[in-house]
Amino acid sequence: MVGEDGAPFLDRMKDKAYMIEGKAWVNNHAHILRSYFGSTGNFYLLNYLNCFDYSGYVNGTTRLKLTQASMNIIPIPVAPLFEQRRIVSRIESLFAKLDEAKEKAQAVVDSFELRKSAILHKAFTGELTERWRKENRVGLDSWKTVLFNDCIQKMQNGLAKRRGRVR
Template identity: 40%
Template sequence: MLSVLESGKRPKGGVGEYQNGIPSLGGEHIGLNGKIKVFKDNLKFVPVEYFEKSKQGKIKNLDILICKDGALTGKIALFYKNDIDFPQSIINEHVFLLRTNQNTNQKYLFNILFSSKGQELLKSNISGQAQGGLNRANLLNIKIPLPPKEVQEKIVTEIDKLEKRDIKALEGIKKFQNSISQYIQELNNHSKINLSDIAENWDSKRKPVTKGDRTKGKYPYYGASGIVDYVSGFILDDTVLLISEDGANLKSRVYPIAFTASGKIWVNNHAHILKFDNIATHKLVELYINQLDISEYITGQAQPKLNQNNLNNIKIPLPPVKEQERIVAEIEKLEIKIKALEKQIAEIPKLKENILKKHLE
């Protein structure tokens, strides 16, 4: 089935000192969605000379990359040359590179290994204690269904159609999100007021409970970035805006720092609680803060913090209430479209599984 099964290497001493050269891809660059996950901040490099002397691990278009060790052993991605803005790249020692022979379609093998059954096969062949990993012998011993080439190609064609649908949906989501961002940017045409002038601060209602003292239940227990637990009691029964008070996410912004919580909830001391009289104002402030650079309001380096005083002084641009309500109505129309596309994307993995089942069982 395979013509190539190899792993890569890195220079002695690692790659930390190199700021440019040839990208070196490891397990952290393999996404859970079957795609390469490369950002400016997570790229690592090997010297050009090292790459040129390397005998293995050089990546080509449509190569299959598998994370071979660590907590996420078995993660798999199909590499496309436009996944990365470099003409050449190489894998490190934590990744296997697979290329099929003439009897096997490369995309077919990827789709098999990325399927739920394929992932089960990969994980069942992990050996070693603690973190464990996949070795060459175990990987080669995995049994893969191999129908005639024309059946493989038919499977790939049908799945490719779903991939195109997925890409189109993602493009639609990005378009609608950009439209929402435009509405929020246009708020800056209006005069600004302090956040404390339009929202009531309910931080005094917060009540932190250590994990060991919590009683499990059905009510969401909120922290700095959202729900962290479910508990047996609640301290609020309302709709409020929560804003992160501390944590690395205030700087990294991996997750929204402002988020709505509704109903019976418990909030700890890592999230500020704001209550608005008008739901349109609530909505616009949430969206605005999630797009706003708040670095000037944050204190602390090792432990970033947005204290209550600085939160109160954040400047918010707001039009008259009627205009706020009009803007929110338009944004909510876009959000409905985004949710429809997200639902479509969520259904695609199951449709892919159905294609494999139809042709192979």
């Protein structure tokens, strides 16, 4: 199935075609397609239509439309069936690797706040600079604990007034 109107035709990163199975009710905003080459051909066509440059094949100002007449003149490189099988198999293999990489990247994103919190904890307990302090013979005893009020400028009437500095 490929969109007739409203699909993101000019965005090369978004899908315009989708695989559906079984009974479905499709309104007049989509084209239902079936390859002469069976399921392999359907996957081959699906992937081609999702990377195709629709410039010059769609028209409209606020909502791009792919008419049946325009769709019928889209050039499609048709490899022999045995090569289509290899292409589809390779695409599926590479997409599986991309999905795995995406999951791993998402795990890193999901753990960002926890890692950030751990870094900040190590920074303010001295653990982050422990090696540097050992190499430079600087102990934690050089650190001081002061009240919050003693390490900020006091704000009064919108003006910053300097208070004592921490040494």
